[in-house]
Amino acid sequence: MELLEELEIAPCNSSQYLRPFRLHYRQNGTKKFWDFMRTHDSVSILIFNITRQCFVLVKQFRPAVYMCELERHNPEVFQVKDMNDCCYPRDLLPASVGVTYELCAGIVDNPELSLAETACKEILEECGYNVPVANLRKISSYRSGVGVTGSKQTLFYAEVKDSMKTDIGGGKAEEGELIEVVEIPLEDAFNFSFDENLPKTMGVMFGFMWFQNNVAPLLPQKIKTNKITPIP
């Protein structure tokens, strides 16, 4: 995951994942426009391993995160004069600056599967646990990237046991997915959440908070999470 070479930044003129549009409109008499992208909806799953009392997260290289960091150190990377130009950044940063901790998640791109079935498929592909659909609990759904995509993400909760682990996970190798499965012990979860040196998604932070409010109170006292209050 850490070896990053041959970077080329090129314009994205067509994509199976993103379609940019501009909506022109008049709102309360004021003429406006807004640029946005159509993308797939998605599912994400907060996974808790009850055998070892830990959360199961995934870690992966995210090009968008990496490029934000690269631009901060190297402002010219996106300053191409012609939209057909390519840029070959030289002063690279380690790949690790673009690696984030996330909930297991996937895009909803198979209309034949329900959201819960899609979630179970992602759990198996990314984390290696074979979870029956009936074991999933829907937490809620929400809008992500409201300024840019506004797509809907549905969040599930899944409790797993070591005995349900039938595969190593890691994502679909044939699609080039390179995913590391990581376990966060329950007692470390809240310190992990607020450690800004460990880049993570809001889904992870929300998921841990939800667990604290909805599942932790039902656990035996000795394994409850350490609740910490973030410093303002």
Ligand SMILES: O=c1ccn([C@@H]2O[C@H](COP(=O)(O)OP(=O)(O)O[C@H]3O[C@H](CO)[C@@H](O)[C@H](O)[C@H]3O)[C@@H](O)[C@H]2O)c(=O)[nH]1
């Ligand atoms: O530009 C792209 C985009 C996607 N892929 C492929 O498509 C797969 C998508 O993986 P999947 O696990 O289905 O989706 P995620 O990348 O995990 O994205 C989900 O998880 C993210 C983190 O929660 C959310 O931001 C997204 O909305 C949500 O779809 C990738 O692994 C690649 O194989 C590419 O090759 N190129």
Ligand SMILES: [Mg+2]
């Ligand atoms: Mg994924």
